[in-house]
Amino acid sequence: MNPTNNSRGSHLSVPSYILFLLLVFISGMLLFLLFRLGLLAVNYNQTKGTPANIILYSIFNRGSLFDASVNSYILILPFFLLTIGYFFNVHRKVYYAVSIVILDIFYVISISMLSSDIPYYTYFNSRLTNSILNWNGELFLIIYARFSVPTYYPYVFLFLIISVLFCFWINFLAKRTLNNVNEHPDYVFKKIIVFLFFGILTFLGIRGEYNTDKSPLNVSNSFFADYSFPNQLGLNPVYSFVSSFKNEKGSLLLKTNYIQNVQNYLKIKPKYLSPIARDVSFDSKSAKPNVVIFIVESLSAFKLKRYGYPINIMPFIDSLMNVSATFDNVYTSGVHTYDGIYSTLFSMPSGLNYKAMTNSITVDQKHSGVSSVLKQNGYKTAFFCTSDKRIDNMNGFLTNNDFDVIYSLDDYPKEYNVTEWGVPDNVMFDYSVDRFNDFAKSGNPFLAAYMTISTHKSIALPNWVPFKPDAEDSYDKLYQYLDWSLSEFFKKAEKTEWFKNTIFVFVADHGQNFDQTYDLSLSYKHTPLIFYAPEIIKPFNSDKPGLQIDLFPTLMGFVKLPYINNTLGVDLMKEGRPYAYFCTDNKIGCIAGDFFLVVRQDGPTSLYKYKQKDVSNYYDQNEALALEMKKYAESMIQTSYWMGEHKFLSLPEQEKNK
Numbered sequence: 231m232n233p234t235n236n237s238r239g240s241h242l243s244v245p246s247y248i249l250f251l252l253l254v255f256i257s258g259m260l261l262f263l264l265f266r267l268g269l270l271a272v273n274y275n276q277t278k279g280t281p282a283n284i285i286l287y288s289i290f291n292r293g294s295l296f297d298a299s300v301n302s303y304i305l306i307l308p309f310f311l312l313t314i315g316y317f318f319n320v321h322r323k324v325y326y327a328v329s330i331v332i333l334d335i336f337y338v339i340s341i342s343m344l345s346s347d348i349p350y351y352t353y354f355n356s357r358l359t360n361s362i363l364n365w366n367g368e369l370f371l372i373i374y375a376r377f378s379v380p381t382y383y384p385y386v387f388l389f390l391i392i393s394v395l396f397c398f399w400i401n402f403l404a405k406r407t408l409n410n411v412n413e414h415p416d417y418v419f420k421k422i423i424v425f426l427f428f429g430i431l432t433f434l435g436i437r438g439e440y441n442t443d444k445s446p447l448n449v450s451n452s453f454f455a456d457y458s459f460p461n462q463l464g465l466n467p468v469y470s471f472v473s474s475f476k477n478e479k480g481s482l483l484l485k486t487n488y489i490q491n492v493q494n495y496l497k498i499k500p501k502y503l504s505p506i507a508r509d510v511s512f513d514s515k516s517a518k519p520n521v522v523i524f525i526v527e528s529l530s531a532f533k534l535k536r537y538g539y540p541i542n543i544m545p546f547i548d549s550l551m552n553v554s555a556t557f558d559n560v561y562t563s564g565v566h567t568y569d570g571i572y573s574t575l576f577s578m579p580s581g582l583n584y585k586a587m588t589n590s591i592t593v594d595q596k597h598s599g600v601s602s603v604l605k606q607n608g609y610k611t612a613f614f615c616t617s618d619k620r621i622d623n624m625n626g627f628l629t630n631n632d633f634d635v636i637y638s639l640d641d642y643p644k645e646y647n648v649t650e651w652g653v654p655d656n657v658m659f660d661y662s663v664d665r666f667n668d669f670a671k672s673g674n675p676f677l678a679a680y681m682t683i684s685t686h687k688s689i690a691l692p693n694w695v696p697f698k699p700d701a702e703d704s705y706d707k708l709y710q711y712l713d714w715s716l717s718e719f720f721k722k723a724e725k726t727e728w729f730k731n732t733i734f735v736f737v738a739d740h741g742q743n744f745d746q747t748y749d750l751s752l753s754y755k756h757t758p759l760i761f762y763a764p765e766i767i768k769p770f771n772s773d774k775p776g777l778q779i780d781l782f783p784t785l786m787g788f789v790k791l792p793y794i795n796n797t798l799g800v801d802l803m804k805e806g807r808p809y810a811y812f813c814t815d816n817k818i819g820c821i822a823g824d825f826f827l828v829v830r831q832d833g834p835t836s837l838y839k840y841k842q843k844d845v846s847n848y849y850d851q852n853e854a855l856a857l858e859m860k861k862y863a864e865s866m867i868q869t870s871y872w873m874g875e876h877k878f879l880s881l882p883e884q885e886k887n888k
Contacts, residue, residue, distance in 0.1 A: 247312035247326075248428055250407040254333060255301050255435075257399060261337075261392075262297040262466060263289070265344040269463065272348055276459040276746045284460050292452050292464025295438045299447050300468045302435030304336045309432060312408075317421050326408045334397045340468050341396065345389035347467035349382060353687065354565060354814070355458075355743045355751045358467035359474035361815035364566070364585045381688050449473050449832030456845040458749045461833075473832065474583070474816060482582065482818060482831055483868040484861065491865035495808075496800065502882040506869065507598075507796040510783070516790040519766055520666075520732040521604065523679040523781070525574050526712070527567070527686050530741030531558075532753035533709055543701055543709045546717040547736070547760075553769050554762040555788075557802055560776040561755040561810045561821065562740045568622040569813075570739025570778065571681060575599050576631070577779040577797030578870045578879070582831070583815040586874070587627040596880040597631050598796035600782045601677060603881070605632040607791050610669045610676040612637065614662050616652035616683045624681075633679075637665065648692045655684040655712060656695065659719040663726070670728040685712050687742065733767065733788055736760040737781055747843045750819045750828050755812050759802075761788060775810040775821060776802045796882055798866055811863035818867065820859040825852065827859045835860070 266289055270277070277285055308329035315325035347358040438447020452465045484491075489505050492498070498508050535542040537558070542548055563573035564580035572586045573579060576599035586592040596602065601611050611633045619625040619638035628636055639652040642661055646653040662678065669676040683689065685708045691699075697714040699707035723729050738757035745753040759776060761767050767788055776784075779799040786793060787801040800807065810821040816831040825848070826840035837849040837856045849856050873879050 245316055245424055246407045247316055248424060250403055251305055251309060251312070251428075253403045253407065254400060255305060257396070257403070258301040258304065258337065258340075259294070259297050261341070261396060262300065262344070263293065265347070266293050266297075266463065269348050269351060272352060273459065273746075280455075280457045280460060284455050284457060285463070287454070288452075288460035288464040292454060293466070295447055295451065296464060296466035296469050298435045299438045300340065300466050302432050304333065304340070305432060306436075308332055309428070313425055316424075323409075326404065330400060330404050333400050337396055337400070338393045341393045342389055343467050343471055345385045345392075349385055350467075351462070353743060355746055355749060355754070356814065356816070357462055357465045357470040359470060359583070359815050361474070361566075361583050362471075364568075364583070364588075450830075450834065453830075453833045456847065458746060458845070462749060482829055482864065483871075484864045488865040488868040489872065491861065492798070492869045495862065495865070496798075496805075500886055502794070502796075502885055504796050504873070504878040504882045506798065506873070507794050507882040509792070510786065510795050510801075511792040512787075512790040514790055517731065517766075518607065518609075518675045518791070519763065519789060520670075520675050520728055521600070521609075521677045521735065521785065521789065522666075522732055523574065523600070523677075523735045524716075524737070525570055525679060525681050525739050526736060527682050527684070527739055528742040529685070529736070529738035529757055530744060530753050531756040531758055532741065532744040533706075534758065536758070537756075541701070541706070543706045544713040546713045546720075547758075550736075550762055551758060551760055553764065554760045555767050555770040555772075555803075556761075557759040557772045557774075557776045557780075557784075559773045559810070559821075560737070560757055560759040560778065560780070561812050562738055562757050562778045563812055565740050565754055565814050567681065567739045570737075571622070571624065571628075573778045574737055574739070574781055575601060575628075575679060576879075577782040577799035578873070579777070579779055579798060579811070579867055580813055581867055581871060582813055582818070584871075585622075588623045589874075592874045592879065593623065593627060594630065595874065595877060598794070598879065598881050599631065600679075600785065601628075601632040603782075603786070603791070603793045604675075604677045604789075605634075606881075608674050610634060610672065610674055612665065612669070612676065612678045613681075614638075614658055614678065615681040616642075616649075616655065616658050618652070637661070649683070649689055651683045651686060651689065654691060654695060654715070655682045656697075656715040656718060658682075659715055660722075663719070663722050666723075666728060667726060670726070675731075676728075681739065682712065684715065685709055730765045733761060733763040733785065735781060735785060736762070737778055747845065748826070748828060748838060748840070749830075750814055750817045752819075752826065752840060754814075755819065759784075761785070763788070772802065774802070775807045777807070777810055777812070780807075794882055796878070796880070798870060809859050809862050811859075811866060813867065818860075818863050820863045822855065822859050825855065825859070827856055827863075829860055829863070 311325045311329050343358055350358050449470060453461045455461055498506055531537040533539050534544060535548055536551060563569050568585055568587050569580035576597040605611055613628050613633045613636045615638050617639055619636050625636055642653045642657055646657040689708060691711055697711055699710035701707045701710055737759050741754040741757055743751045743754055745751055780802050783795055783799045783801040784803060787803050812819050818829040820827040824839050824841050826838045828836045835849060836847045837852055838844060
């Protein structure tokens with residue numbers, strides 16, 4: 231063999247560390263593609279009516295751009311470390327070992343996100359964001375709950391198996407490239423060319439869009455079609471998770487005049503230091519009825535026959551709506567239980583990825599709301615949940631906001647703690663009837679609020695529950711059980727002395743992802759709002775727009791106790807709303823007549839004709855309406871932030887002119 235030719239060949243060859251990184255990059259692309267196909271398989275029903283070329287473009291064009299960007303980010307540090315060893319021929323094995331460890335760590339983290347993203351998307355109809363960290367204060371409680379749910383076992387198994395296999399694969403590639411090649415020293419010129427060429431490739435991979443007249447890749451680049459699922463299918467969950475940290479809540483919201491807008495919308499003439507506080511009075515004297523509020527897990531209107539569900543899986547609730555004051559066009563504030571508890575009881579909207587019950591700005595403030603106002607009027611106040619009261623800081627937040635006692639997992643008989651979220655609802659309801667009897671003996675009225683759980687998607691009902699659901703769908707069985715539990719509660723309650731002077735209220739904490747027509751699922755928002763009190767409230771139906779936050783002021787209209795309304799809620803019996811608005815973690819929605827506006831933190835603003843489930847964007851044809859809807863929603867949400875930041879959430883004590 232000619233030594234000269236051999237030397238020349240070595241200088242023309244690709245350095246072993248570049249070959250290694252290229253093979254890792256290709257492996258990472260295949261890994262991400264595998265999970266994207268897994269997401270497609272699990273949610274294949276969402277592709278109905280979508281042309282095949284749209285799905286393919288999402289997977290192989292949009293998906294490749296986002297996957298290449300994430301892989302390029304992962305390879306940056308190993309690229310620089312290995313290049314240092316290549317340039318200076320020093321301690322290469324150390325650089326090799328450190329680079330492999332870095333790759334193992336970043337890919338294991340990525341695989342954990344990929345594995346979490348599939349159930350996350352199925353539940354929230356959204357790719358992974360940093361909202362998943364909103365439970366970090368109760369991390370061990372949440373891990374316990376999730377690991378006790380068989381539904382999540384396949385994803386845990388997927389994470390463990392693929393993480394181990396991929397780490398072995400990276401080490402195998404290293405042995406066949408980095409650790410198995412004795413390279414001759416290269417010329418400095420070649421080293422510079424190698425560094426510049428592959429450095430530029432890495433930069434282009436990160437940037438995503440190669441045309442210089444376009445901005446770098448961002449989440450909005452995934453929106454290329456009118457169809458919700460393919461627009462999200464192309465995203466990489468690692469990319470969407472990291473990108474969610476870049477966006478501030480203010481990026482979607484008005485910067486000026488939002489308080490004045492709210493005062494105009496709600497017809498407020500400022501009297502107090504708080505800009506939204508207004509006096510509410512009544513012509514007649516209050517009988518101080520008891521109040522029982524059911525915040526029902528996932529009570530989506532989608533599942534009720536009244537709103538078009540083909541079978542009547544909740545006959546008791548359905549019949550109750552016929553003899554109640556029922557508001558049919560009401561929407562919940564957010565998509566999390568903590569949103570539902572906060573907005574129902576304290577009549578302030580949830581924000582963008584904003585957990586008011588733990589946020590440092592709001593957590594220690596006393597809030598205006600049903601517990602504070604009724605407590606001031608001599609009510610005994612209690613909150614019931616099935617689970618550990620530390621979850622979502624229910625114990626600390628609600629205790630600070632005038633709930634005298636919180637009944638939770640520790641209070642119920644231990645033998646009934648059989649679900650991952652504590653006791654079944656019927657156990658909580660049975661327990662509460664005895665507590666209400668005790669409250670009534672004091673001679674004072676009481677307020678009680680429930681957070682139910684049995685219609686949480688992951689719940690498995692115990693065999694000893696006397697009611698046996700007969701629905702074919704497993705989730706429908708949970709709703710049947712809830713309905714039975716409520717009917718049993720009312721059978722017992724009707725026999726008590728306090729029943730006739732009690733107002734019962736029903737609303738969802740949030741809905742559920744039953745309808746995926748839009749990336750902001752309306753079935754996650756639409757809920758009935760029911761006021762049942764046969765001796766106090768005449769049956770009534772309304773289809774005008776309403777919100778979860780309107781529960782408290784509307785309730786006070788039935789209770790007839792004068793108070794200061796220092797919330798963004800309105801009495802739906804007396805006041806109206808032009809629009810219904812709500813949030814997810816990174817989107818704002820607004821309903822007006824036939825139109826549904828979606829304002830995305832990353833992505834286009836769309837206006838849909840939702841009643842026809844039309845996925846076409848009518849924004850350009852109706853821009854004036856869309857801008858007014860956007861202004862309304864953003865003004866309300868931004869004002870709620872301002873109220874918290876300026877410490878005005880409590881019942882006002884001082885008038886403006888004093």
